[in-house]
Amino acid sequence: MRYCDADRRPTMGLTDSNSMSREHRQPEPGCGDPFAADALSIEVAARRIEADIVPIRDREEVSLRGALGRVLAEDVLSPINVPSHVNSAVDGYAMRSADLPTRGSATLTLIGTAWAGRPCGETVQLGQCIRIMTGAKMPEGADTVVMQEHAEHTDTGMRIGEGHRPGQNVRMAGEDLAAGQPAAEAGKKITPAVLGLMASLGISRVAVRRRLRVASFATGDELRSIGEPLAEGEIYDSNRYTLYGMLARLGVDQLDLGVVRDTPEAIRGALERGAERADVIITTGGVSVGEADYVKEVITDLGEVTFGKIAIKPGRPLAFGRIGRSLFFGLPGNPVAVMVTFYQLVQPALRRMMGETRTSAARFEARCLSRLKKRPGRTEFQRGRLTVDADGRVAVSKTGAQGSGILSSMSAADCFIVLPPESGTVEPGDTVWVEPFEGTV
């Protein structure tokens, strides 16, 4: 498996020299019309975006449960040892290691019981043992626990056999975290595991970065919102829903500016409203070469455009720039292209702005079971489904037709199949890179 940080791209066989030479052929931002320039490689585009990112500084204090998905604003040092006391890792019998028989068995006198949360006051002497439950404090004198499955009640006490190790089944105080050690670092996204870790330290409130504010709207005269009847030639707007879902998962504050008609005035008004209130503005549609693609011209007039095209498929028309202090992402209109460009370029950028320091995505190799048509030139993000074949190797199949408007290819998928620019058609049996949509954290 390979991880690619936003700042460590390129990855997966795209050579540095390749992307650098491509970068050198690119005009610098601000020189000429970015929409007329050559399409940038995805690696160069990611670096240009990265260069413009200023992470949020503002912070707030929230309750532990409310911190899920937020980003830590400061290092959290452990105020205590976890666990706070030496304790048993199993249900069994606590004893002195000197009593462990090297051969045959030994019989020890049972002198008491230690419960989790209710220690036994007795001190274990040679020849003695104490019944102990998982998590119970180790009694004085004892340093070893024999699992109850390996001990036997006899008339004279507890008999234990050979094959045990001194110190076994004992958890040391501070072995998870010692007092004063960093438990979690600033810039870490708070996952369920971090919640549990904070709780184990007795921490009830944490300092997190404020939520990122993201405004978005869809453009297109053909778009109707759900609930409205469709006239001839109209379609339902789906981009606002995929965007809503992807942004909701990131935990940002959303400002949905709705569907905006294809007129420069309407688009200008919506962009201005977004720029007043949001850190980031995301639009869909209107950045391609059609007659009604007004987002391009309005953003050029209203803000600064860093680039307007990238060499990926789907998602070639993609504008990035800023309006005042807000970053601007003008995504394509095609529904799959919206998702691909969001996951590949917008999401890592938003996560950086939210203060996250690690925004890596896992990529690994899989055997492709489908034929994937491709022409060399662009990086392609086809949609696939992962399986494990009879030999335990990871395989991937494409999820039907791969057109940029075919959203079912995305909803049926659980990974991107990433085909680098130089790759041509992939034949069944070839090895490809895959990027799973979801992992466990």
Ligand code: AMP
């Ligand atoms: P555009 O980039 O505006 O030319 O749009 C490209 C294609 O995506 C067209 O077929 C549009 O109808 C479609 N499209 C644009 N916006 C949306 C949307 N919000 N929901 C669904 N399809 C859309």
Ligand code: MG
């Ligand atoms: Mg349009």
